[in-house]
Amino acid sequence: MRVSKRSFYLVALLAIAAMLFGACAAPVAPTEAPADDSGAAASDAAAGDAEAAPSDFQIGLVTDVGRINDRSFNQSAWEGVVQFAEAAGMSEDNYRYIETQDSKDYADNMQQFIDNGYNVIVTVGFALADATLTAAQENPDIYFIGVDQFQAEEVPNLTGLIFHEDQSGYLAGVLAARLTQSGTIAAVLGTDLVPPVVAFNEGYITGAQSVNPDINIISTYHPGGMDVAFVDPEWGANTAKQALDQGADVVFGAGGLTGNGALQEVAVAAEGGAQVYCIGVDSDQWETVPAAHPCLVSSAMKLITPGVGELLTAAQNGEFPGGNYYGGSGLAPFHDFEDSVPQEIKDELAQTKAGLDDGSVTTGYGQ
Amino acid sequence: MRPNNFWKTSSLISLILAGVLVVMALLVNMTPLGNSMWLRVFFGISALNFTLRASIPLILGALSGILCERSGIINIGIEGMMLAGAFGGFVAKVATNGWPLTASLIFSVLIALAIGGLMGLLHATLSIRFRMDQIISGTVIIILATGFTAYLFDRNAVAEGKFNALPIPGLAQIPVIGPVFFDNPPITYLTLLLVVIIHVALFHTRWGLRTRAVGEHPRAADTVGINVNRYRYVNTTMGGMLAGLAGAFLVLEAVGQFQEGMTAGRGFISLAAMIFGNWNPFGALGASLLFGYTQALQNELLLAGFTDIPRQFVSMLPYVVTIIAVSGFVGRVRPPAAEGKVYETEGSSE
Numbered sequence: 098m099r100v101s102k103r104s105f106y107l108v109a110l111l112a113i114a115a116m117l118f119g120a121c122a123a124p125v126a127p128t129e130a131p132a133d134d135s136g137a138a139a140s141d142a143a144a145g146d147a148e149a150a151p152s153d154f155q156i157g158l159v160t161d162v163g164r165i166n167d168r169s170f171n172q173s174a175w176e177g178v179v180q181f182a183e184a185a186g187m188s189e190d191n192y193r194y195i196e197t198q199d200s201k202d203y204a205d206n207m208q209q210f211i212d213n214g215y216n217v218i219v220t221v222g223f224a225l226a227d228a229t230l231t232a233a234q235e236n237p238d239i240y241f242i243g244v245d246q247f248q249a250e251e252v253p254n255l256t257g258l259i260f261h262e263d264q265s266g267y268l269a270g271v272l273a274a275r276l277t278q279s280g281t282i283a284a285v286l287g288t289d290l291v292p293p294v295v296a297f298n299e300g301y302i303t304g305a306q307s308v309n310p311d312i313n314i315i316s317t318y319h320p321g322g323m324d325v326a327f328v329d330p331e332w333g334a335n336t337a338k339q340a341l342d343q344g345a346d347v348v349f350g351a352g353g354l355t356g357n358g359a360l361q362e363v364a365v366a367a368e369g370g371a372q373v374y375c376i377g378v379d380s381d382q383w384e385t386v387p388a389a390h391p392c393l394v395s396s397a398m399k400l401i402t403p404g405v406g407e408l409l410t411a412a413q414n415g416e417f418p419g420g421n422y423y424g425g426s427g428l429a430p431f432h433d434f435e436d437s438v439p440q441e442i443k444d445e446l447a448q449t450k451a452g453l454d455d456g457s458v459t460t461g462y463g464q
Numbered sequence: 465m466r467p468n469n470f471w472k473t474s475s476l477i478s479l480i481l482a483g484v485l486v487v488m489a490l491l492v493n494m495t496p497l498g499n500s501m502w503l504r505v506f507f508g509i510s511a512l513n514f515t516l517r518a519s520i521p522l523i524l525g526a527l528s529g530i531l532c533e534r535s536g537i538i539n540i541g542i543e544g545m546m547l548a549g550a551f552g553g554f555v556a557k558v559a560t561n562g563w564p565l566t567a568s569l570i571f572s573v574l575i576a577l578a579i580g581g582l583m584g585l586l587h588a589t590l591s592i593r594f595r596m597d598q599i600i601s602g603t604v605i606i607i608l609a610t611g612f613t614a615y616l617f618d619r620n621a622v623a624e625g626k627f628n629a630l631p632i633p634g635l636a637q638i639p640v641i642g643p644v645f646f647d648n649p650p651i652t653y654l655t656l657l658l659v660v661i662i663h664v665a666l667f668h669t670r671w672g673l674r675t676r677a678v679g680e681h682p683r684a685a686d687t688v689g690i691n692v693n694r695y696r697y698v699n700t701t702m703g704g705m706l707a708g709l710a711g712a713f714l715v716l717e718a719v720g721q722f723q724e725g726m727t728a729g730r731g732f733i734s735l736a737a738m739i740f741g742n743w744n745p746f747g748a749l750g751a752s753l754l755f756g757y758t759q760a761l762q763n764e765l766l767l768a769g770f771t772d773i774p775r776q777f778v779s780m781l782p783y784v785v786t787i788i789a790v791s792g793f794v795g796r797v798r799p800p801a802a803e804g805k806v807y808e809t810e811g812s813s814e
Contacts, residue, residue, distance in 0.1 A: 168619060283767075317766040320759065320779040321728070329728040330719045335517050336763055342510030343767060354723045361720050365626070387622050388721055 154217070154413060156182065157210030158194040159203065161222030165194055168385040169353060170401060174221045174244050177405025185413070203228035211236055217412050219244065219405060223291055224323070230255065240412045244401060245293060251420040258404045258424050262293045263300030263462035264453045265397035265426040266351075269376045270304025271449055272395060272428065273347040274312050275442045276374050283340035284316035285333050285359035287352025288326035294318075297351045297378060297397060299462040304449075307458075315340055319355055330358025337362040341373065351378035351397070360389035367392040374434075381429035394438065396429035478750050486641070493640045505764040512644045514763065517718065519749075519756035520655050521546070521727075524710035525734025526741060526748035527662055528703040532584075533743060534666065535699035536679040536802040537591055538598040541605030542707045543731025545583040549708025550715045551613040552579030554722035557623040557715070565625045573651070573712045580708015581701050583609065588700035592693050595806045606731075614724045626720040627651065651713045656749075658706070663745040675699055679800035682807040692807045707731070740786045743799065751786075758782045 156178055160171040175194055182192045195206040203225050210218050211232065217240045220229045226246040233241040233255035241255040248257040273282040284301055287294045298316055305312050317336055319326040337348050337359035348363045350356035356378055363375040368391045375389060377396035382389060404424025411417050427450060431438050452458030485507070492507040505511070525542045532539035553576030560568040583605055590601040627649040635646040666672040675695055677685040682692045710730070715722050734748075737755060741747025762778040765771075 164614070166619060315767040315769075317763050320762050320776060325728040328723065328725045330721070330723050330726055331521070331714050332518075332728070332759075334719050335514055338517070339510045339514045339760070339763055340767065342513055343508070354726070357721075357723070358719050365720065369628075 154185070154187065154191065155213075155215040156187075156192040156217045156219065156409065157207075157213075157215040158192075158219040158221065159206045159210070159225065160194060160196050161224055162197050162200055165196055169379060170221050170244060171196075173380055173401035174219055174405050177402040178219060178409065180402065181406045181409040200224060204232065207232045211239060216240060217242065217409060219409075220246070222246075223293065226257075240417050242405065242408045242412075244405065247292070248421050253419040254417065256408055256418050257421045258401070258408060259421055260293070260399035260401075260404075260424050260426045261453070261460075262296035262397075262399060262426065263303075263460040265378075265399060265428070266297040266300025266349075267304035267307075267453065267458075267460045268300075268428045268446055268449060269297075269349055269395070269397040270301040270306075271308055271446060272438075272442065273301070273349060273374075273376060274305040274308035275445070276394065276438075277312070277345075277347050278372060279344045279346045280309070280311075281313040281315065281344045282347040282349070283337070283343075283345035284314070284349040284351060285336045285340065285356060286316060286318045287355055288321070288323060289318045290323060290326070293399075294351060296462050297349075300460045301349055301397075303461045313344075315343060315345060316349075319352060327353030327355055329355045330361070333358030334362035337375075341366055341371075346372060347374045347376065348392075349376045349378070349397070357382070357386050357389070360386055360393060364389045364391040364393070377429070383429065383432045390433065393432070394434045395431055398427055398429050400425040400427070475746070475750075489644075490640050505768050505770070506761070508764065509640065509643060511757075511760040511764050512640075514760035515753060515756040516644065516648070516652065517756075518759050519752040520652055520713050520718075521710040521730045522734045522737050522752035522755055523655050523659065523749055524706050524713065525731050526738040526752055527658060527745060528706035528710070529735055529738040530662065530666075530703075530743055530745060530748060531675075531699045531706065532587075532703035533738070533803055534679045534800055535675045535696045536682060536800055536805065536807070537588065537696050537700045537703075538804045539584075539587060539602055539700065539703055540599060540735060541583070541587055541602035541609075541731075542703075542710075542734060543727055543729070544602075544606035544609035545580050545587075545704045545707035546711040546714070546727045546731050547606075547613055547725070548583050548609040549576040549580035549711025550726060551609075551617070551711070551722055552576045552708065553712040554621075554623055554715045555616075558621045561624045569625070569627055569716055572716055573709070576708045576712035576716070577705045578708070580711065581705040584701040584704015584707070585697070587704065588697045591700070592696055592806070598804050610725065613722075617722065617724055623715070623721055626715075627717040649717045651709065651717045654709075655713070659745045659749045666745065676800070678807075679802055682802050682805075686807070686809060692809075696807075710734075736783065736786050739799075751782075754785075755782045 158175055158178055163171055165171050165175050178192055195209060197203060197206055207218055207220065207228065219242045221244045223245045226243060229241055229243045229246060230252065233252050237254050239254060243255060243257045245259060246257040247259050248255065282305055284298055286298055289295050302314050305314055319329060319332060321329065333350060333352065333355040337350070340348055341363070348359055350359035360375045360377055360382065363373050366373050373392055374394045375392040377386065377389065377393055379399055380396065381398060382396045383393055401424065408422060428446060449458055489507045489512060492503045493509055525546060528542050528545070529539055553572045556572040556575035557568060560571055587601055587605055590596040591598045629647050629649050632646040636642040666675065674685065674690050678690060678692050678695045686692050714726060719726070733755060734752070737748050737751035740751035758779055758781055765773070765778065
């Protein structure tokens with residue numbers, strides 16, 4: 098049976114190729130990390146190189162499923178690590194990331210850093226919360242920073258970097274309610290299985306209602322599970338179209354690639370001459386979704402990069418807080434819409450932001 | 465051909481349902497009936513537009529499956545072929561951003577078709593030449609496409625422009641029906657046309673008869689001189705091209721950009737549509753529209769602020785119906801008899 102043997106090789110070859118390409122999607126940093134520094138004990142013994150570094154401070158980052166340059170959470174968190182490390186003059190060998198391929202690998206990826214004697218491990222995303230908590234309890238000498246991970250109970254060596262998404266959403270709601278001509282505004286969202294997404298929406302609704310109690314707000318969540326809710330731009334685009342069909346003229350797109358699809362659909366309508374706006378989420382999406390420029394008036398941000406930097410500084414100084422740490426939030430710059438957003442609205446937004454910060458304005462979320 | 469009463473009845477029922485839907489849509493959108501929130505949720509223009517648009521990739525995927533499986537090749541790799549086609553179309557569009565828009569878009573669609581076709585050819589080669597298990601081959605194609613596109617995707621690339629709606633003069637002015645059916649971008653028209661073309665080709669041409677013979681009883685087909693494996697190669701490649709067209713729809717007509725994993729399970733849902741539609745083009749059309757409609761409905765409910773029924777329940781319904789249809793409670797769907805089986809001419813196996 099020559100043929101079947103050949104077919105066996107072909108299948109094997111294809112399977113290997115498929116795995117290789119899958120693996121290539123994750124660049125090679127993790128495999129280098131263990132090779133370079135084989136454990137804290139070993140590098141102590143080797144003395145020379147390790148001692149030459151400014152400190153033996155080592156930072157490891159584990160991404161959520163996806164790539165490091167996802168122009169979203171992973172990238173923002175990693176930029177925080179890089180900025181901190183460069184400011185501290187750390188050697189490139191001392192800060193590394195591992196791109197997670199599959200959600201079942203979270204714990205293994207953290208373990209790789211633990212086994213190699215890293216001092217601080219940053220894990221990115223709500224989905225890693227359980228794995229991070231377990232690892233933190235097992236390794237009390239290592240600091241853990243969990244981006245977007247709310248801590249119900251305080252573990253001294255684990256800090257959840259969380260955000261007032263409801264406050265960013267509130268500001269977006271105020272902006273949307275001021276911009277709308279039709280009196281109908283929309284939100285196209287990722288799944289309500291993720292609390293921060295719900296917080297964005299709730300804040301958006303109360304923010305808009307604070308301007309105009311009778312405003313018509315239509316918002317909808319992706320029906321799928323965690324695996325597709327944030328990676329379905331066509332659903333986002335089609336749903337944004339549905340909202341525009343129903344008379345909405347401001348669309349808040351909040352949900353990873355799904356939300357980006359909504360922004361792009363509104364941008365097409367704006368290019369076609371319609372007076373419609375869109376508002377992005379998480380980072381300044383002017384930088385991350387160029388196709389949305391025709392409609393993108395601002396973005397409801399959570400400032401992950403500086404938040405990660407602040408916690409790393411605290412860890413280095415031995416003042417690691419534990420529990421929850423709130424990072425900054427707010428609206429992104431208006432970019433091309435700088436001139437078309439009237440000064441009164443800008444003033445109102447600044448006032449509202451100040452009110453949110455000092456507690457005189459509340460969003461009603463989580464109460 | 466054995467008559468199948470269940471499918472005759474069910475096609476009659478779906479025609480009646482479609483008729484009711486059209487009448488209701490006309491009434492709701494043109495008369496004071498539209499003031500009722502519930503009627504607007506079910507029959508508003510925004511719901512109908514959403515339904516058609518959400519159905520297009522499912523229809524194309526299901527047609528792709530029909531072409532392959534009617535000739536006896538199981539194709540569960542539609543998801544991967546779609547994704548590869550979407551990526552190919554995106555790369556071609558980015559590379560030709562400088563061309564006139566229409567030329568660039570048409571070129572990109574052709575590339576998407578070619579890439580999809582190549583994926584289909586790969587599947588056929590693995591299944592026929594190398595006698596690989598067709599389920600495994602399909603899975604490999606999905607993994608390959610996912611890995612390849614994620615690896616090669618450049619996040620800084622921006623495709624400029626996408627297909628715009630081409631209102632059909634006259635017809636587009638009909639109230640309600642016009643804006644829903646006759647004011648769409650080209651791939652949508654093409655898809656609806658393809659349903660008819662493939663139906664005619666499959667059931668009223670020599671090619672169609674032979675394709676079905678190859679899928680039902682390859683030995684008999686071989687005996688009368690039909691080259692079984694050539695039919696399977698050609699059909700699987702064409703099936704891949706249809707999946708590639710679905711990818712082109714996503715990138716060049718719907719979203720305008722590529723994203724990793726953007727097919728988000730549509731290839732698998734279109735397989736369900738193909739089975740629910742009993743491997744018939746019109747059945748697949750109906751099933752896809754039903755799937756699209758429930759998606760539209762669960763959105764409409766949320767947009768109208770109605771949250772008493774968990775919306776997941778609404779989006780689950782069509783799949784429950786599919787399971788009932790497939791499990792044979794109300795009739796039966798029957799796959800082509802020789803599906804998934806390698807065909808070897810007598811004496812050729814060494």
